[in-house]
Amino acid sequence: MPSPDTTQTSGPLTGLRVLELGHFVAAPFGSRLLADLGADVIKIEAPGGDPVRQWGRQVEGAGAPWSSMHQRNKRSLVLNLKDPRAIEIVLRIVGTCDALIENFRPGQLARMGLDRERLEAARPGLVVAQISGYGQDGVYRDRAAFGVIGEAIGGLRYLTNHPPSMSDLPPVRVGVSIGDSIAGLYAAFGIVAALWARDRREGGDGRGRTLDVALTESVLSMMEGMLPEYGAFGTVRQPTGSRIATAAPSSAYPTSDGKWILIAGNSEPIFARLTALMGRPDLAQDPRFVGNRARVANVEELDRLIGAWSVEHTAAELDKLLAEADVPSTIAYTAAEIATDPQFRSRGMVREVDDPLFGKVLHAGIVPHVPDDPGRIRWPGPPAGFHTDEILRDVVGLDAAEIAALRRDGVAA
């Protein structure tokens, strides 16, 4: 793997340096968002590397292709943080950084010798983002942070279900570690907010701040009117399966080739176009279906009629017919449809990245898109420790003999 050119960057966070002491999803995802916008992210990994590198299917001897995307645009340094010399190195790197992001269990960072006072002494004004399951204080702080548990506490899992009248299967996981990723995004947001407060020309106060981001709270923050409505009326928001409680028709319908097509036909003109397309223009005049309120009240029958029509057609046919009739719809995209979607491709949101380990790897693009100062995929995720020598030499200031000694003693790798 050739050494990436770390001096050439672009994006609004060019010039920012961030230390990542992260593993699995939340902190590494948050720091990757910063790296995508131009930050120099130094990821410190334990010997053997971040365990997330083993997630997903492996290419023998090279690791999992996911890591190409998950760790992209970062530099990787392997240190054994149980050795006091490694902690000294961390503090010297901290001295060159604007921010630190971590997702150890609460208290672990301090126990390692990296408490707030020592970090602040190494780098006055350091911004520190700490991601955990439940937060850095409170009665739950020491609980293990399993993503599926945190998402259920935040209220997401209960709502992601069919109503009990339709199914006795358990509520569904969304299929990805969404709570971790949302927490990582909140941490990235908090870091740049704290940097603006610290660094801005007029009014910047030069001081560091701590971001205490909990997975449970990040999920809860997405729950819209759930709490105010409960407080005001005592109503407990209930799952509505594939539908929306207040609009109809809006659901996923079966196709003849075993896919699902989403149709959002819940305004009068759209509903009229949909029923005409179905060859049932009478339904738009049917008192059971005139107006959104009536359609919601009779949604079972309405969805049965739409499903009976949709299942007679392939997903591709429906996609074409509904688009021609100007009815908002889409096939429920799998990875295959995403990979070839012309909009994602034209906006660089699906792109092939040259990866020395895996050949070409398909990456999701950079969000947010900054058209007048776009971030770049500067290089794919490096193997663990790929930049160990470079960082120890250029950032920490060690000479070749010192680096060799650290490697020999298992402090660095």
Place this chain on the structure above:
Amino acid sequence: MPSPDTTQTSGPLTGLRVLELGHFVAAPFGSRLLADLGADVIKIEAPGGDPVRQWGRQVEGAGAPWSSMHQRNKRSLVLNLKDPRAIEIVLRIVGTCDALIENFRPGQLARMGLDRERLEAARPGLVVAQISGYGQDGVYRDRAAFGVIGEAIGGLRYLTNHPPSMSDLPPVRVGVSIGDSIAGLYAAFGIVAALWARDRREGGDGRGRTLDVALTESVLSMMEGMLPEYGAFGTVRQPTGSRIATAAPSSAYPTSDGKWILIAGNSEPIFARLTALMGRPDLAQDPRFVGNRARVANVEELDRLIGAWSVEHTAAELDKLLAEADVPSTIAYTAAEIATDPQFRSRGMVREVDDPLFGKVLHAGIVPHVPDDPGRIRWPGPPAGFHTDEILRDVVGLDAAEIAALRRDGVAA
């Protein structure tokens, strides 16, 4: 409603002023995140107010309690943007702002007379965040942005389902407009990143940037290894219902009182504790269930056994028993459990807010939590136009007669 004290703020974004031209969820949520951290957000609404104010159950004559949380910490100005005088007022407010956030259809802002050049002339260096369904360019840019459609295009809907072998019901919506909220969070992140690039003492370039945030892309960015694995192996990630594909047991199990309990028992010591608790310590020695790989292979039988045990107990009993046995678990929280959770309460993540319209309203707290410079819930969401006079007078610089004329002509309200 008493006028809030708009000078007293706290949080890292104190001193920031943002203009919101938003409606529904995405832009208003993004700007509320900024307001929660201290920004002065001026929300411009059409006569009648943001239609989201009608969402959810209403208190007669006062609107929906959700708006108390959704619009909190903002100032509201009602303008009829079809009138050229209103556009002039917008440009004068822009002149005092650092950033603008909007979620009209692509092109709409420019058609209203607020193109990039005019905005830049009014406020050199303005940061502009534009949220849309599919992005500001490309073949889909003019499509209507329905959240459920965008989430399906981003790949979330397909994965949020039971496997076809278990259910023929359609894939589930997560119950909230999560794509909109994630897009709003990305916009907030992008705005502060652009502000840091513009304003920082050393290296700030003083120039504005545009954030082009698409709902579809915001969702896609959460999809983890889905794309790299498809590209490398051609494997299309499949829904796994309540489970995790690579770990067992990890699912939601029924209780005797009709709730669901999440149990993550997928390590050897935890699994041993779980089976002991079930009165079935033999299962930990059963070759079908020794090691995670075997448990994943025999997950149907394993989950059947756990479910048969869990359904004999109430959720409260299971919660207590599993906690005592140190098995990671939780009840799938509804609004009711969230409202009384001691961790959420102690961290201010569930709190009562005095609201002149609704009495006390239950709000979700401020994320990210900044313990050394916390944002505040300074005031609940105001009625539409509550700050019209104040803003026209103090920000735009109009006198009482001018304001009265604008009101008389229906330009302001």
